[in-house]
Each structure stands twice: as C-alpha cells, then as structure tokens.
Amino acid sequence: MSDPRHEPARGDAARTLEKTAPLERTGPPAAPGRGAGGPAARRFWSERRGPAALVAAVLTGASALLLYDIVSVRADRPAASWRRTLADGLATRHLDDAWVVLGASAAVLTGVWLIVLALTPGLRGLLPMRRDDDLMRPGIERGAVALVLRNRAMEVSGVRSVRVDVGRRRIRALAEAHFREIDTVRADLEAVLTHGVAELGLAREPALTVHVRRPPKP
Missing domain, CATH: 3.30.70.1350 (Cation efflux protein, cytoplasmic domain)
Known part of the structure; x- marks a missing residue:
C-alpha cells in the first residue's frame, strides 16, 4: 500500500520533467534563412574601420593644413607655396590636361570605392546561421x-x-x-x-x- 505522503513528490517530479524535457518539432521545417519562428538571418556587415579611419585621417589632415594656411594669410603672412602652385595650376591648366584627368579619375574611383563599401555587407568569410531569436546572431x-x-x-x-x-x-x-x-x-x-x-x-x-x-x- 503506497504512502499518500509520497504522492506530491511524484507529482512535482513529473512537472519538473515536463519543464526540462525537450519538445519535438511537429510542424513544417523552417524556411531557408529563418529559424523555427525566428527572425530572418541576414549577412553580417563589416564595420569598415580601416577605410573609415583612412578617409577621416586624410580629410582631417587636409582640412587642418588648409585652415592653418588661411589663418596665416589672415595674419598678414604670405600664402604657402603649395597653395599658390595649386591655385596657379587650376587657373592655367585645361580640362584635357593629363594631370587634371588623372586627378579627376582618382577622385571618381575613390568615390565609387566608398559607395561600394557603404552599400555592401562585407565579411564574405562569415556565413550566417539560422536564428531562433533576436538576441543572438550566430x-x-x-x-x-x-x-x-x-x-x-x-x-x-x-x-x-x-x-x-x-x-x-x-x-x-x-x-x-x-x-x-x-x-x-x-x-x-x-x-x-x-x-x-x-x-x-x-x-x-x-x-x-x-x-x-x-x-x-x-
């Protein structure tokens, strides 16, 4: 004859087993790119730290150099030689000049490169996995x-x-x-x-x- 005092213990164990036992999936398989009811898994985006640091350094250096020369001119000092040479070249060279074409081509290629970096994810060596929630991107x-x-x-x-x-x-x-x-x-x-x-x-x-x-x- 069983002791009724042990019945609640068996009920608690059964409830604990029901909570810890894994549930089998009975529905249809998850669609590609999506976990079981989870959000879609997209490619990882690169932070582009190298290109961003390079562009920031170049722009900061050029702006600081130009600002220093402008302040020097305002203080009744002669303009820097590089600034006079650049101004004379822009005023006298024609649009079909080799250096003008070369500089324009370099500027266009740099702009296209930056646009491509901004619009593409990068990290081609990392494949996304299926996601089950919004907390983790495997x-x-x-x-x-x-x-x-x-x-x-x-x-x-x-x-x-x-x-x-x-x-x-x-x-x-x-x-x-x-x-x-x-x-x-x-x-x-x-x-x-x-x-x-x-x-x-x-x-x-x-x-x-x-x-x-x-x-x-x-």
Whole structure:
C-alpha cells in the first residue's frame, strides 16, 4: 500500500520533467534563412574601420593644413607655396590636361570605392546561421565549414584525400578514391556531405557539387 505522503513528490517530479524535457518539432521545417519562428538571418556587415579611419585621417589632415594656411594669410603672412602652385595650376591648366584627368579619375574611383563599401555587407568569410531569436546572431567561418565537411568526407570508405572549397552559394568537394567504384564513392560522399551541411544549420544552404577521381599514377 503506497504512502499518500509520497504522492506530491511524484507529482512535482513529473512537472519538473515536463519543464526540462525537450519538445519535438511537429510542424513544417523552417524556411531557408529563418529559424523555427525566428527572425530572418541576414549577412553580417563589416564595420569598415580601416577605410573609415583612412578617409577621416586624410580629410582631417587636409582640412587642418588648409585652415592653418588661411589663418596665416589672415595674419598678414604670405600664402604657402603649395597653395599658390595649386591655385596657379587650376587657373592655367585645361580640362584635357593629363594631370587634371588623372586627378579627376582618382577622385571618381575613390568615390565609387566608398559607395561600394557603404552599400555592401562585407565579411564574405562569415556565413550566417539560422536564428531562433533576436538576441543572438550566430555565424560560422567558411574555413571552419570546409574543415568540418572535410573530416566528414574522410570517414567515407574509399576516400584517400579530399579538398573542400566553401563559397557563399556553392560548396565544391574534390575527392580521390583509391578503391571501390567511383560512382559508389560519389554517392556515399554526396549523402555524407549533404547531411553534414544540413547539420551546420546555415541560413542559406549552398549548393553541393562533388567530384571523385582516381589518384594519378606514380
């Protein structure tokens, strides 16, 4: 006969188990680029510290030099030689002059470069992963993805060596098989790598391309 004093303890344990046990997903799989009900995972944006510091340093130096020369002129001192030379050159040189064209081209290329840096995310070596909430943005380096997939590929029977190149949209695997049929090795390798890519939880799974060949004869 059971002791009724132990019944609340079993009920508390059951409730604790219900809270700690993982819940299985019964709904449809998450869409690419989105976790299970989470926000869309977008590419990481680079802070562009190097270009920003370079542009800021150049503009600050040029502004300080020009301001110093203007203050010197206001204090009844002669203008700097570089300023007189620049003013004379701008007044006498034609638009088709080589130095004018070169300076304009450099200014245009610099502007295009800054616009491209402002409009592109950067950090091409970091692949975003699926997100489950707004608190964390997971990502993984392409080199780490290549290492994980290479280790998976080396476990396939018949694979002697393999090279894995990971891009943002495509993964290429080139393997050498020293025994077993090439078609069989390729099928096993595709299955292993496909499963490995799915387990990484990438926001957008790259397309997989697998090539298998025999090692060159000595």
